[in-house]
Amino acid sequence: MTLKTGRRETLSRDWLSxxxxxxxxxxxxxxxxxxxxxxxxxxALDEQNKFQVxxxxxxxVWIGVMSGSFVFRSGRRAWIGLAAANALGFAMLALARHFFIR
Incomplete structure (x- = not known):
C-alpha cells in the first residue's frame, strides 16, 4: 500500500507480535x-445452563480480540493495550467475586 508521502507502508508490520x-x-x-x-x-439461569453459556x-470473545489485535499500530502497542485490558478485566472479576459471591 502506497501512502501519499511516497513511503511504502506494509500491513504486515509486527504481525507475529x-x-x-x-x-x-x-x-x-x-x-x-x-x-x-x-x-x-x-x-438468571440455573447453574448448569449459566456455566454452559x-x-x-x-x-x-477470543476470536474477536485476536482479530482486533491487528488494529494496533505495532506489536508493542498490542501487548500493552491487551495487558492493560486483561488487568482491568481480572480486577473487575476479583471485585465481582469479592462482592457478589458469598
Missing part, C-alpha cells in the same frame, strides 16, 4: 469475560 498478543491477551480477556458473566448473573462465551 500482534498475533501472539491477540492469542494470549485474547484468551485472558475471554476467560475474564466468562467469569464475569458467571459471577454477575446469579439466579459462560463456557461458550470464550471462543467468540
Amino acid at each position: 500482534k498475533t501472539l498478543a491477540g492469542v494470549i491477551g485474547g484468551f485472558g480477556l475471554a476467560i475474564a469475560a466468562s467469569g464475569l458473566l458467571a459471577c454477575l448473573t446469579p439466579g 459462560a463456557m461458550w462465551l470464550v471462543p467468540p
Whole structure:
C-alpha cells in the first residue's frame, strides 16, 4: 500500500507480535469475560445452563480480540493495550467475586 508521502507502508508490520498478543491477551480477556458473566448473573439461569453459556462465551470473545489485535499500530502497542485490558478485566472479576459471591 502506497501512502501519499511516497513511503511504502506494509500491513504486515509486527504481525507475529500482534498475533501472539491477540492469542494470549485474547484468551485472558475471554476467560475474564466468562467469569464475569458467571459471577454477575446469579439466579438468571440455573447453574448448569449459566456455566454452559459462560463456557461458550470464550471462543467468540477470543476470536474477536485476536482479530482486533491487528488494529494496533505495532506489536508493542498490542501487548500493552491487551495487558492493560486483561488487568482491568481480572480486577473487575476479583471485585465481582469479592462482592457478589458469598
